[in-house]
Amino acid sequence: xxxxxxxxxxxxxxxxxxxxxxxxxxxxxxxxxxxxxxxxxxxxxxxxxxxxxxxxxxxxxxxxxxxxxxxxxxxxxxxxxxxxxxxxxxxxxxxxxxxxxxxxxxxxxxxxxxxxxxxxxxxxxxxxxxxxxxxxxxxxxxxxxxxxxxxxxxxxxxxxxxxxxxxxxxxxxxxxxxxxxxxxxxxxxxxxxxxxxxxxxxxxxxxxxxxxxxxxxxxxxxxxxxxxxxxxxxxxxxxxxxxxxxxxxxxxxxxxxxxxxxxxxxxxxxxxxxxxxxxxxxxxxxxxxxxxxxxxxxxxxxxxxxxxxxxxxxxxxxxxxxxxxxxxxxxxxxxxxxxxxxxxxxxxxxxxxxxxxxxxxxxxxxxxxxxxxxxxxxxxxxxxxxxxxxxxxxxxxxxxxxxxxxxxxxxxxxxxxxxxxxxxxxxxxxxxxxxxxxxxxxxxxxxxxxxxxxxxxxxxxxxxxxxxxxxxxxxxxxxxxxxxxxxxxxxxxxxxxxxx
Numbered sequence: 199x200x201x202x203x204x205x206x207x208x209x210x211x212x213x214x215x216x217x218x219x220x221x222x223x224x225x226x227x228x229x230x231x232x233x234x235x236x237x238x239x240x241x242x243x244x245x246x247x248x249x250x251x252x253x254x255x256x257x258x259x260x261x262x263x264x265x266x267x268x269x270x271x272x273x274x275x276x277x278x279x280x281x282x283x284x285x286x287x288x289x290x291x292x293x294x295x296x297x298x299x300x301x302x303x304x305x306x307x308x309x310x311x312x313x314x315x316x317x318x319x320x321x322x323x324x325x326x327x328x329x330x331x332x333x334x335x336x337x338x339x340x341x342x343x344x345x346x347x348x349x350x351x352x353x354x355x356x357x358x359x360x361x362x363x364x365x366x367x368x369x370x371x372x373x374x375x376x377x378x379x380x381x382x383x384x385x386x387x388x389x390x391x392x393x394x395x396x397x398x399x400x401x402x403x404x405x406x407x408x409x410x411x412x413x414x415x416x417x418x419x420x421x422x423x424x425x426x427x428x429x430x431x432x433x434x435x436x437x438x439x440x441x442x443x444x445x446x447x448x449x450x451x452x453x454x455x456x457x458x459x460x461x462x463x464x465x466x467x468x469x470x471x472x473x474x475x476x477x478x479x480x481x482x483x484x485x486x487x488x489x490x491x492x493x494x495x496x497x498x499x500x501x502x503x504x505x506x507x508x509x510x511x512x513x514x515x516x517x518x519x520x521x522x523x524x525x526x527x528x529x530x531x532x533x534x535x536x537x538x539x540x541x542x543x544x545x546x547x548x549x550x551x552x553x554x555x556x557x558x559x560x561x562x563x564x565x566x567x568x569x570x571x572x573x574x575x576x577x578x579x580x581x582x583x584x585x586x587x588x589x590x591x592x593x594x595x596x597x598x599x600x601x602x603x604x605x606x607x608x609x610x611x612x613x614x615x616x617x618x619x620x621x622x623x624x625x626x627x628x629x630x631x632x633x634x635x636x637x638x639x640x641x642x643x644x645x646x647x648x649x650x651x652x653x654x655x656x657x658x659x660x661x662x663x664x665x666x667x668x669x670x671x672x673x674x675x676x677x678x679x680x681x682x683x684x685x686x687x688x689x690x691x692x693x694x695x696x697x698x
Contacts, residue, residue, distance in 0.1 A: 199283035201413075201436040204317070204455035205504060208281065208412040209262060212245055215286050217271040219244040226252040227261075227345075232338035235263035235509040244270045245277070247504075251334040258502030259334050265350055265506040266415060266516040268547070272696070278519055281412035283436055290523070290603035291542045297420070297435070297527030298534070305426075306433025308442040308451060316443040316454035318407075323497040324446070328376045330494065333458065335372060338509050343473045343486050344371040347378070347460075349508040350415050350516060351408035354450050355391050355464075358398055363450075364391055365428040367418045367520070370406060370492065371472050378406075378492035379472035380464060383632060385588070385645045387424060392464055392490070401463035403448035404492065409457025409504050411440065415516070420524030421585035447495040457503040462494040476510050477633050478517030480550050514547040521551050521589055529554065529586050536580045538573075539565050541598035545589070546605050552634065554581075554590040555602040562597070563657035570595075570655040574623050578651055587629045591647070596654045599668065615654035623651040 202208045212218040219238075225231050225248050234246055248261040269276035269286070276286035279293055288296075313319050323329065335345040348370035356363040364387045373379045382389045395402040407414075413435070417428040433439040442451035445461050452459045468491040474483035508516045522545030533540035539559040546553050556577060559565070566573065574595060581590055596602065600611045616622075630637070630647035641647040656665055667673050671680065688694055 199436050200280075201283055201438060202280065203411050203441065205262065205265075205409045205411065205457060205506060206455075208265075209247065209504075211280050212277070215269075215271045215273075215276060215280075217244045217269050217276060218247055220247045220249060222249050224250045224252060224255075227254070227334045227336045228252070229337055229340060231261055231263065231336045231507070232509045235338070235507060236511060238264045239267055239509065239511075239515050242268050242270050242274070248334075254334040257334075260502070260504045261334060261336060262409075262504055262506045263509065264515070265412070265508070266519050268514050268519070277412075278416070278523055281416055283413065290544060293523060294527045294530060294542060294544065297524060298531040300431065300435040301422070301528070301531040303434040305430030306437065306439045307427075308429050308433065309439040310451065311441045311443055311454050313443055316441075317500045318452065318454055318456040318459050318498050319443065320501050321499050322446060323499075324495070328494050328497055330372045330375055330378070330460070330497070333499075333503065333505065335505065336507060338507065339476045339482075339511070341482050341484065342371075342475050343471070344373070344379070346371050346475060347408065347505070348406055349510065350506040351406055352410050352414050352418050352453070352456075353388055354405040354407060354452060355388060355402055356450065357391055357394050358400070362391070362425050363427050363429070364388060365414065365418045367415055369475060371475070373470045373472075373491070376494040377470065378460070378494065379470045380490045380492050381472060382464070382490050383645070385585075385629065387585070390424065395464075396466055399466065401465050401493075403450060404462060404464055405445050405448060405450045405452045406460040406492075407453050407456040407458070408460070409500075409506055410453045411455055414440070414453065415506075416520050416524055419520040421528050421588065423584065445496070446498060456500075457505065458497065458499040460494055461496040461498075462492055465491040465493060478510055478515070478521070478550055479552075479633050479635055480512035481635055513550050518545070518547040518551055521545070522547055525551075525586060525589055526554070529556070529581055529590070532580050532586060533577065536576070538562075538576060538580070542602060544602040546602075546608055548605055549592075551589045551631075553592050553594065553608075555594045555596065555608055556581075557596050557598040557600060557602050558655065560597045560599060560657060562655075564662075570653050570658045571623070573655070574651050574653055578623070578625055578649075582625060582628045582649060585629075587649070588631050588645075591630060591634065591649055593649070593651045594654055595651060597657060600654075611654050612652060615656060616652045621653045623653065625649045625651070
């Protein structure tokens with residue numbers, strides 16, 4: 199594992215593999231930067247690094263767009279892999295396995311470093327000097343209700359008794375020079391912690407860290423259990439603690455290498471209008487509503503601070519790569535913990551976190567001695583319990599002869615293996631994401647909606663030796679013929695296939 203300890207180290211690594219585009223031409227923070235980021239997603243272009251933003255010339259401040267998107271390096275998952283300490287060429291199932299394995303490891307707490315050694319303390323704003331507009335926060339989408347400074351940072355909060363610190367990613371919009379409007383859904387961990395502060399009649403202390411080391415947003419989007427500390431889990435993944443430093447005005451530890459740290463409190467009862475903002479389902483947002491008010495008490499930042507920015511929308515962007523990759527890992531871990539022979543799990547990024555694919559070992563029927571219907575029930579008991587169930591409205595269960603990270607194989611397996619009548623299993627009134635466009639108002643408000651599991655399993659339908667085998671190049675021809683074809687491929691006049 200190679201632990202990249204800052205956003206700047208990550209940028210250097212992207213540059214090394216040819217996956218960074220420095221943009222020194224003047225770019226307007228007002229919509230132009232957001233449009234460029236969106237275009238980079240569409241083309242799977244290198245991550246744009248904006249260094250010359252309208253009205254902010256001479257400050258050294260910049261923006262990194264598409265920080266966790268698919269890569270242009272020749273290895274599509276390179277940004278995900280590098281952020282999590284793996285080689286750029288690591289495939290999807292290897293990434294998921296590494297994340298799942300770390301769930302069994304003992305957590306490693308952060309390491310507190312001296313304030314003087316913490317880059318995030320190079321500059322400090324307090325009192326009347328606080329000004330969120332000092333930074334080139336972009337107006338990202340043409341229909342956004344404001345400038346969103348939090349699209350890929352870490353919200354850090356802990357329970358009143360200090361027993362649980364949560365690190366999460368929830369959007370925040372600038373409301374004034376010293377206030378933010380915050381989306382804090384009650385079922386999410388940040389909402390649960392906020393409720394505990396509200397119960398004792400106190401505003402919730404919070405720190406927002408922007409431009410953090412690249413692994414943090416991924417664990418911030420991972421549905422690990424309530425009470426678990428994401429920073430400890432990241433320490434277990436890397437085998438060493440992340441570096442933190444005490445905040446200036448709240449009792450919280452913040453990432454020492456963060457580009458910007460915004461401190462303050464979430465009001466008990468004050469609200470401010472927030473939104474609209476485009477989100478991960480991929481549609482233009484149109485509605486604003488009152489949201490929780492964040493009163494800022496201090497801002498600390500690095501010289502030449504950089505903001506990581508996500509232009510949320512249609513796949514594939516960070517909502518899909520972050521939530522999809524880490525949620526698949528947590529679900530895989532929980533299935534195995536429940537004694538099920540799970541081979542892997544994956545959220546196809548193109549499905550905008552609306553599809554989950556679970557693969558079982560091909561010997562599941564012989565191992566468990568149960569029908570596929572019974573197995574579906576056991577899988578549902580695991581997946582539809584707790585936070586992992588939020589982003590799994592439609593689940594496909596296949597055997598591991600299907601490469602679940604290859605969308606074309608998933609579509610083929612779904613189309614040819616799921617029975618049109620007996621292949622669907624419906625589970626009403628389960629914990630659900632609120633932003634799916636098919637939900638009615640009551641479902642969106644209650645965070646409860648129906649789920650469906652599609653049975654694409656074959657092992658219990660055929661006797662041993664009679665199970666259908668994919669008629670692929672690998673399965674359909676003798677080894678000597680395959681070798682001859684591969685060896686002679688250029689001689690036939692075809693170009694040499696690209697690696698990856």
